[in-house]
Amino acid sequence: MTTHDITVEVNGVAYDRTVPPRLLLSDFLRHELHLTGTHVGCEHGVCGACTVQLDGDGVRSCLLFAVQVDGCAIKTVEGLASGPELHPLQAAFSGAHALQCGFCTPGFLMAIDSMLDELSAMNEAEIREALSGNICRCTGYQGIVEAVQATVAGDKHDGR
Amino acid sequence: MKPPDFDYVAPTSVDDAIKALGSDAEAKVLAGGQSLIPLLAFRLAGPSLLVDLARVDGLDHITDEGDRLVIGAMTRQRRAERDPVVAERCPLLVESLRHVGHPQIRSRGTIGGSVAHADPAAELPAVVLALGGRVHVTGHSGDRTIEAEDLFQGFLSTSIEDGEILTAVEVPASGPRTGWSVVEIARRPGDYALCGALCQLQLDDAGAVVDAHLALIGVGDRPMRAHAVEAAVLGGASPVEAATLAPDGLSPGSDVHASSDYRLHLATVTSRRALTQALESAA
Numbered sequence: 001m002t003t004h005d006i007t008v009e010v011n012g013v014a015y016d017r018t019v020p021p022r023l024l025l026s027d028f029l030r031h032e033l034h035l036t037g038t039h040v041g042c043e044h045g046v047c048g049a050c051t052v053q054l055d056g057d058g059v060r061s062c063l064l065f066a067v068q069v070d071g072c073a074i075k076t077v078e079g080l081a082s083g084p085e086l087h088p089l090q091a092a093f094s095g096a097h098a099l100q101c102g103f104c105t106p107g108f109l110m111a112i113d114s115m116l117d118e119l120s121a122m123n124e125a126e127i128r129e130a131l132s133g134n135i136c137r138c139t140g141y142q143g144i145v146e147a148v149q150a151t152v153a154g155d156k157h158d159g160r
Numbered sequence: 161m162k163p164p165d166f167d168y169v170a171p172t173s174v175d176d177a178i179k180a181l182g183s184d185a186e187a188k189v190l191a192g193g194q195s196l197i198p199l200l201a202f203r204l205a206g207p208s209l210l211v212d213l214a215r216v217d218g219l220d221h222i223t224d225e226g227d228r229l230v231i232g233a234m235t236r237q238r239r240a241e242r243d244p245v246v247a248e249r250c251p252l253l254v255e256s257l258r259h260v261g262h263p264q265i266r267s268r269g270t271i272g273g274s275v276a277h278a279d280p281a282a283e284l285p286a287v288v289l290a291l292g293g294r295v296h297v298t299g300h301s302g303d304r305t306i307e308a309e310d311l312f313q314g315f316l317s318t319s320i321e322d323g324e325i326l327t328a329v330e331v332p333a334s335g336p337r338t339g340w341s342v343v344e345i346a347r348r349p350g351d352y353a354l355c356g357a358l359c360q361l362q363l364d365d366a367g368a369v370v371d372a373h374l375a376l377i378g379v380g381d382r383p384m385r386a387h388a389v390e391a392a393v394l395g396g397a398s399p400v401e402a403a404t405l406a407p408d409g410l411s412p413g414s415d416v417h418a419s420s421d422y423r424l425h426l427a428t429v430t431s432r433r434a435l436t437q438a439l440e441s442a443a
Contacts, residue, residue, distance in 0.1 A: 068170075109262060
């Protein structure tokens with residue numbers, strides 16, 4: 001089968017690679033670029049663990065081929081914080097105990113970060129609906145919702 | 161869960177896309193991929209060539225044509241969901257889009273892709289059917305339109321021919337005093353519904369129903385329009401009375417999620433709720 005030359009900007013860095021069409025964006029990020037912060041759970045678009053941002057929109061990287069994002073800008077969890085300081089959303093997750101095992105966390109962070117403006121106008125029920133595309137098996141979601149509310153309210157979380 | 165091998169092209173014009181599609185008997189169109197890529201991952205589909213429409217010019221638009229709303233096939237669901245023109249001209253579509261998958265799915269999923277995929281439990285085919293819309297397709301032998309009632313032929317099956325591409329979806333614009341509702345029963349939010357009802361009603365100045373649209377999902381091999389319920393509502397029947405006709409002509413299958421009888425029960429329940437809510441929002 002044919003291969004394709006693509007140029008993709010990931011977290012502000014341009015990468016030129018040659019990819020087979022069947023290569024999923026999730027595998028491209030993890031195996032080609034070694035950005036293993038993007039986690040792969042169900043690999044068929046149900047769990048949300050692999051969520052990244054494509055030109056600012058939250059998308060499932062297991063439901064995209066790398067060849068489709070030629071010329072696009074991707075942001076992964078590695079690009080969320082600038083420098084050693086946690087991004088405010090990450091700090092809020094830490095403060096609200098919004099993670100236990102952490103497997104789903106990168107997907108939640110990238111989904112939430114892509115929707116922060118909308119989330120800031122939502123009540124708790126609407127926030128839960130907006131986050132329904134991401135599954136967490138540890139936390140029961142309470143801490144995650146609290147972290148979202150703290151972030152959009154601008155609260156600084158330093159732990160409880 | 162890795163897709164099988166295939167070739168890939170990303171044409172930039174409809175003509176080139178049709179040529180590519182015609183070059184390979186096993187070619188498939190790739191729109192948003194949010195249904196197709198899972199099918200590939202499960203190896204339920206094995207096309208030798210994917211023709212990606214994402215870079216084709218002219219397929220991403222929302223056009224207000226007065227009495228009709230025309231939406232380009234590659235318009236992302238998330239864009240349509242947030243678009244003020246769609247909200248004003250076809251609020252049932254916006255409400256339906258909120259039930260499609262999850263936000264991340266709708267970022268990539270397209271209006272045309274969902275309609276062409278023709279899942280019997282999906283919302284967008286049912287919207288087009290309920291409203292009496294149609295689709296525009298283009299192929300080697302030219303352009304044609306297909307009325308929604310002729311479009312859906314069975315499970316994941318439409319009357320769009322091999323080598324043809326769906327280019328736009330068209331729905332009538334809603335008039336004054338219009339109410340709408342989408343009611344679904346699903347195991348989890350965002351899952352495909354066990355059964356759902358999509359309803360749009362229009363009232364006259366006296367409050368009588370003068371236009372009624374109701375489609376059901378999850379109760380057959382395609383979205384089903386509930387003509388008997390619509391006629392009853394137009395004849396002055398209450399939502400409770402009219403909804404008892406919802407199971408007429410339906411013979412849903414049984415599976416691990418719900419028996420046929422339960423789905424028929426849900427057809428009545430979701431129809432009653434959707435009619436009631438649509439009436440309330442129109443009043």
